[in-house]
Each structure stands twice: as C-alpha cells, then as structure tokens.
Amino acid sequence: MVWELASFPAGLMGEPPELEGVRVDLVRGGEPVRITHVLDAVEPRIRPDGRAAFPTEGKAGQGRTNRLDGVVVLPCLDFPAEERPLHEQESVIDLSGPGAELTPFAADTNVVLTFSTREGPGNEELEAWARVTTLMVAEDLARPTLDAEPEQVERFELGPADAGLPSVAALVQLSDLGPLYYQYLYGVPVGRAGLPRAVDPAELLDGAVTCGEYHWAALRNPTIVFQRSALVRTLYREHGRRLRFAGLVLMRGYEQTAEDKQRAAAAAAEAAVELGADGAIVTTDAGGNSHTDVMLTVRACERAGVGTTAIVAEMADPDAVGSGLTDWVPEADSIVSVGNAEELVPAWTPERVIGGDTLLDGTPAAGAGPIPLRNYLGATNQTGQHALTATTW
Amino acid sequence: MVRAVHYLNQFFAGLGGEEAAETPPTRLEGPVGPGRGLAAELEGIEIVATLACGDDYFGEREEDALARLLELLERERPDLLVAGPAFGSGRYGFACARFARLATEQLGIPVLAAMHEENPGVAAAEGKVLIAATAVNVAGMREALPRMARLAEALAAGRELGPPAEEGYLPRGFRRNRRAEASGAERALDLLLDKLGGETRSEVAGGFDGVEPPPPVADLSTALLALVTEAGCVPQGNPDRLPTIRAQRWLRYELGSAQTLAPDRYESVHGGFDVTLANEDPNRLVPLDTVSALAAEGRIGRIHDVFYTTTGNGTPVAAATSFGQEIAAELRDAGVQAVLLSGT
Numbered sequence A: 001m002v003w004e005l006a007s008f009p010a011g012l013m014g015e016p017p018e019l020e021g022v023r024v025d026l027v028r029g030g031e032p033v034r035i036t037h038v039l040d041a042v043e044p045r046i047r048p049d050g051r052a053a054f055p056t057e058g059k060a061g062q063g064r065t066n067r068l069d070g071v072v073v074l075p076c077l078d079f080p081a082e083e084r085p086l087h088e089q090e091s092v093i094d095l096s097g098p099g100a101e102l103t104p105f106a107a108d109t110n111v112v113l114t115f116s117t118r119e120g121p122g123n124e125e126l127e128a129w130a131r132v133t134t135l136m137v138a139e140d141l142a143r144p145t146l147d148a149e150p151e152q153v154e155r156f157e158l159g160p161a162d163a164g165l166p167s168v169a170a171l172v173q174l175s176d177l178g179p180l181y182y183q184y185l186y187g188v189p190v191g192r193a194g195l196p197r198a199v200d201p202a203e204l205l206d207g208a209v210t211c212g213e214y215h216w217a218a219l220r221n222p223t224i225v226f227q228r229s230a231l232v233r234t235l236y237r238e239h240g241r242r243l244r245f246a247g248l249v250l251m252r253g254y255e256q257t258a259e260d261k262q263r264a265a266a267a268a269a270e271a272a273v274e275l276g277a278d279g280a281i282v283t284t285d286a287g288g289n290s291h292t293d294v295m296l297t298v299r300a301c302e303r304a305g306v307g308t309t310a311i312v313a314e315m316a317d318p319d320a321v322g323s324g325l326t327d328w329v330p331e332a333d334s335i336v337s338v339g340n341a342e343e344l345v346p347a348w349t350p351e352r353v354i355g356g357d358t359l360l361d362g363t364p365a366a367g368a369g370p371i372p373l374r375n376y377l378g379a380t381n382q383t384g385q386h387a388l389t390a391t392t393w
Numbered sequence B: 001m002v003r004a005v006h007y008l009n010q011f012f013a014g015l016g017g018e019e020a021a022e023t024p025p026t027r028l029e030g031p032v033g034p035g036r037g038l039a040a041e042l043e044g045i046e047i048v049a050t051l052a053c054g055d056d057y058f059g060e061r062e063e064d065a066l067a068r069l070l071e072l073l074e075r076e077r078p079d080l081l082v083a084g085p086a087f088g089s090g091r092y093g094f095a096c097a098r099f100a101r102l103a104t105e106q107l108g109i110p111v112l113a114a115m116h117e118e119n120p121g122v123a124a125a126e127g128k129v130l131i132a133a134t135a136v137n138v139a140g141m142r143e144a145l146p147r148m149a150r151l152a153e154a155l156a157a158g159r160e161l162g163p164p165a166e167e168g169y170l171p172r173g174f175r176r177n178r179r180a181e182a183s184g185a186e187r188a189l190d191l192l193l194d195k196l197g198g199e200t201r202s203e204v205a206g207g208f209d210g211v212e213p214p215p216p217v218a219d220l221s222t223a224l225l226a227l228v229t230e231a232g233c234v235p236q237g238n239p240d241r242l243p244t245i246r247a248q249r250w251l252r253y254e255l256g257s258a259q260t261l262a263p264d265r266y267e268s269v270h271g272g273f274d275v276t277l278a279n280e281d282p283n284r285l286v287p288l289d290t291v292s293a294l295a296a297e298g299r300i301g302r303i304h305d306v307f308y309t310t311t312g313n314g315t316p317v318a319a320a321t322s323f324g325q326e327i328a329a330e331l332r333d334a335g336v337q338a339v340l341l342s343g344t
Helices: A123-141 A143-147 A201-205 A223-227 A230-238 A258-274 A289-303 B034-041 B055-060 B062-075 B090-107 B120-125 B138-157 B184-196 B276-280 B288-296 B317-333
Strands: A003-008 A022-028 A033-035 A063-068 A071-076 A109-115 A152-156 A167-175 A181-185 A197-199 A209-213 A244-253 A279-282 A307-314 A335-340 A352-354 A388-392 B002-009 B026-029 B045-053 B080-083 B111-115 B130-133 B175-179 B224-229 B233-235 B251-254 B266-268 B302-309 B338-342
Touching: A003 A201, A063 A143, A071 A123, A109 A123, A123 A143, A123 A209, A152 A201, A167 A181, A167 A230, A167 A258, A167 A289, A167 B184, A197 A201, A197 A258, A201 A223, A201 A230, A201 A244, A209 A223, A230 A244, A230 B184, A244 A258, A244 A289, A258 A289, A279 A289, A279 B184, A289 A307, A307 B184, A335 B175, A335 B184, A388 B184, B002 B034, B002 B090, B002 B138, B034 B045, B034 B138, B045 B055, B045 B062, B045 B138, B055 B062, B055 B090, B062 B090, B080 B090, B080 B138, B090 B111, B090 B120, B111 B120, B111 B138, B120 B130, B130 B138, B224 B288, B224 B317, B233 B251, B233 B302, B266 B276, B288 B302, B302 B317
Parallel strands: A003 A063, A033 A352, A071 A109, A167 A244, A167 A279, A279 A307, A307 A335, A335 A388, B002 B045, B002 B080, B080 B111, B111 B130, B224 B302, B224 B338
Antiparallel strands: A003 A152, A022 A109, A181 A209, A197 A244, A388 B175, B026 B045, B233 B266, B251 B302
16 A cells, blocks of 8 residues: 655645634744643645545545645633543643743644633533544645645555564554543544554554544644654654564553453454564553553563563652652563653743633643643653653652 | 761771771761862862761661761751762661761751762662762772762752763662653664564663552451542542542541442542543442441441542652551551552
8 A cells, every 4th residue: 555645835834714713823933932721733634636634434544645844733722611521631832941842843833723612512512623623724724735746755655575574563552531532543432443453554644543632731642643653654664674564553542441451452462463563662642541551562462472662651750769650560671761741841931822821720821830741742742753751860 | 168067987987997886976077087088179168077977886776876966967057968988888878878868858958978879878868868979999989079079069059960970979760851862763663673682671660569469358257447549539529629630638538327428428539530430329439338238247347437538640659658658557546457449
C-alpha cells in the first residue's frame, strides 16, 4: 500500500470560517500569549480525491493527502459545569516564556477556536460539537492546497527488506475511559473499535485516529501526535536500514477490570507475534491505570518472546526522592522516560490569554504562578514525539 | 561572613585512631585537620568551630551523640554545616549523614556532607543531605576540598544547583527534566535495537517497594474488621472537601450502627474513574452491606464503627505512604485485626 503526504507552506492557509459561538484567534509562536482549556491540536489536512481527511468510513493511508506545514488548529472549551462522571483536566500552551520550549506547538501558526458555552447542553454534547467542528475547520483551512504545488511529497510504503534485520512493531495505546476520555478510530470510540487491531501504519498518520480525550494535558495524545507520529515516521525511515517495520497494533488503555487488562495485554502481544515482530515499542496514553495496561502488555510481549521498550512519562513529586513510575513490572527493563510531568514550570505573565481567563483550579491564567508540567499540552508525550527526558538529580 | 561548623570523626580531628573511637562529642575551635584545607578554599564562609565524635561512640550511642552534637551546633548559631569528607569509611559517613540530616531538619540550615557513592551514609541521607562525591579513600582529599567548597558556597548563597555530574555531588533521587539529544521515539528505537542485540538499557529504573501479603487473619469470626478505601467515598455533598485528584489527606467517617452505605447519604468524588455505578450503590466501593451481613452470620467478628477514605488519584507515592502509615497506626490503636481495603 502506498500513501503520499504532500506538504504546503503555512501561507496558503485559507480564511477560517465564521461559526456561531466560536471565536477565532490567529497567534504565532513567540507572541506573549497563553492559551488555556485547549482540548486538542490538529494539523490542517485535505484530500485531493475528495474523501474525508478525518474519515469515519473507508480506509485512510491510501492515495494522497495534503497538509499545511506549521499550522495547528487548537480548540478551546471551558466546560460549564463540573459534571459527573468525568471532567477534563487543565491544558495550557504558552507561545513564549519558559513554558514555550516545553510546548511543542509554540513555533507554529496557531488557529485558536474558542467555543463559547451556555447552560443547557451537557458536556458530552459540547464536546462533540467542538471536536467535529475542529476537524471540519482543519479540513477547510487546507482547501487552498488543492490548487497549489506542494513543497515536498513524502511517500510511505513498506517495500521488501533484508530478512536478517530485526522485525519491529509499534504497539500504540489509545484511551477509552468514558465520556470526555475517548479516542476515536474512524469516528468510533476505541473501546468499541475492536482493539487490539493491526492497522496499516499509514492509517495512523492519515487521520484514522482522532482525540476526544482530555486527561492530563502533558500525557495525553492530541490528534496531531498521530498525524505527525515521530515513532511511526522513524520506523518507516529505518525500514530496510536498521529494521523491518513489522506493523502497527492499536490497543486500548483503561481496561476496567483486572481480567480485561490481562486479556487485552495478552491479545496485544499475540497481535505483535502475528506480525512476526522480534521487538515492539509500546506507547502510553494519559496515565494512572493506563500505565498498568502498558506494563502488563510489556510482560505479555516478553513472555511471548517479543522484546519490548516502553515509552512512559514519570510523575514524581519534585520534592520527593524515588521512582516516578506509576506502575512497573520486572520485565520492563527497557524504558524511555519522556520526562517528569510533576515538575513545575516557572511563573510567567502573558500579555494576553486566549481560551479562558481562569484556569480550572480557579487561579487567573495570566497570574497563575508556577504551573505543573502536566498541564502543558503534549509536554511529556508518551508516544515519544518530543525530546524531553528525566534524569536523577 | 557565613558561619559554618565542620563535623569530623576522631581520626580526622586529630584526636587519635581506633583507640580514640570512643571519644564523645567534642568542640574544637576553628578549622581542624582537613578543615584547614577547606577553609583555605572557602570564599565568604568562615569555619567557626569543629565538632568531632568517635566513630564507635556514634555507632553505639547514636541518640546521645546526635543530641549532644545538635546542642553544641546550636550554640554556634551556624548558617551552614559541613561534614566530612568521609570517603569510603562507613561508620564515619553514616555519622556525617545522620548528623547533617538532623541539623537541617531541626535547625533549618543548609548542610553538606562528602563521601564516596558507595558509602552507607548515602542511603542514610535519604536525599535530605547534599553530598559531595569523593574518591573511596583519603588520596582523594585534594580533589574533594575544592568541590566541597564550591558546593558549600552554592548552599550559602542559595544558588540553584545544576546537574549532579556537573556540580560534583551525588544524585539525591529527584527526577528532573532535561532536553535529550533525540526524540523519545528515536531513543526508544535505539534502546529496543540494542536490547534485541543483547545490550539492555533503561532511562528510568523500576523496582518498587514490594508489599508482602501478610498471613491470613487466623480467625475472622472473632476479628474486628475495618473498611478503608481510596475510592473517594464521602458523605453526600463532600462536607470536608476531599479533592477529586491529588488529595493531600485522608478522612475518617463514623458509620455508627449503619449496615449499608445508602446512595442518598454517600457518594464518590474520585476524579479518575467513571463513578456512575459507584454512586448508584456506594457499597460497591465500600462494601458495608456485605461485611455487615457476614457479621450477622457470625463469619466476621465485628465491623469497626468508622471507615477511612481518601482519593487515590495522582497521589505522590510519598504522600500515599504516609497516609497508609497514619491510617494503620489508628487502626492498630483501635485494636483492628483485619482491613478490607478497596481500591479503584
């Protein structure tokens, strides 16, 4: 299967549409701006063949898709009520100041969509409105690329590779913990999408997975992390050089019972075995009991003869000594730490706040003092998207 | 001028070798022994006194030794305590760490020790004492003293320290962030390919406290059983405002003679799971109905008349550990023999 990704300059970006109840702000990296209550981050994409950029039917990762390079759509929404069962966690992006270098979007053109809320519709209804609108806007913004020449076209295809190279699979965890904590595969919450499931790696890069999950900002996987997956792109690049890319398994995090966790871990390992993997990189989404799912998956893989490296964030109290891992099994002897999400980012005073003036904990966003790194969107991304790590001091 | 006090064992204080190891805590004027070399390196810090103690005296009468040393230290109105270098000497390193830790905890002053990384004093410091790295034996003195001086100056000035390897101190165990050379994905691939090639590495060590399951309760039919939960179960309305996440405390609620947790009286405020089913019937989190029925049948002796609750969601391990210790102490004092701990 071949998929082409054509890149176009940010300057081609179309006018954001006028939408009722949605305020649009254009801000750029380096501006003294703090963006709050950020739900997701989406790269503008469109397909020349007229199929959906974020499909809910058919198969992504085929033909050609156009992208706007360096543009991110950021939906912001402050849910009106603390509504059971789950509520979203704070999510901040700083475009300058000490948080900017930790926020992976600070260098981009940010199209911020602030969704106004009113009493009446419940959180789930508001969330669906924001999520669907954001994907629609992302597609609209890329529309001018249809009449332009790309700057670059990347080709994603797994050709034959030397059988002597080690075969490596990616096991990518997706969340389904209930309302406001869903990731979607072709528009379906992943808990109902038949995971674990091997998919063409290009499907992940091409909008098959979208994010509707608002757990700890630094630890969750916004849509752009899949669209631009450093892990999948690295495995494509190294295919035939240092490894054979065995394939991609999507698996669910937040299984709700011990039995289901064990079963899901064993099934993910079996999927890796079926792909013929000698080794697997296991990624994490969000935290808490999803870390247990990762550790059980590592154990199941190792027992099935598939060597693993897991990617996790740490959550170590900055003033306490000791492990920052939420869970661990002895089989997890090879772990990449993408940073300690509990570290505080020094206070910074933005000149302008977009998305909502008050943080969820009630402090004013412009004078919040130090903010834990866990509240910065994508800062300790557990698919390995960025270069942060933690070391022992 | 910053007033520093220097701690040495009997040998380095010039009081004698093993034959003087029983020497009780002693005060000497100004810098002594390695303290003279250290004083020559220090800028803006004066060693006003040296405190010394025999290694055996400290080992055999630690409590007395620490009390006396703290008393002597306090009299000097110190701004800083420096201990060692103890190099690889276990008894000396242990004394340095224990005294320095007590001094910082009791007097709130910054403290610095110095020893080899494998000295048992490192573990005794539990990350509470900054420790300059030294060689394993006294041959490393020339290198140790300037390093100690720079770290002492940093402490006195309140300067934020850089990474351990750059500043020359031993890692205390804090997990700090830094930018890596490559993305996590590239690093994961390097680690995996190395592991498949036979060389296994990790960026973070595992190894948790293992909690051994205790032996079963010998006779449940006579036991006093308590209910404890981290499920965020509280009276309706959450009167004591238990946080939904990162709780910094636990709570205790009277059960009286209740045999069930009624849904109109209790709810869960836990922010880390879907509480719908739990709130339909709070006994699903804290099974008072089931244990009460078992008590009525005589299979459980009695149910403790209070239950303990917190929110186990994003709780730092250190906080969770102290919650457990505090709750366990109360349960023990109340004569509880069995606990049903429901987790989520």
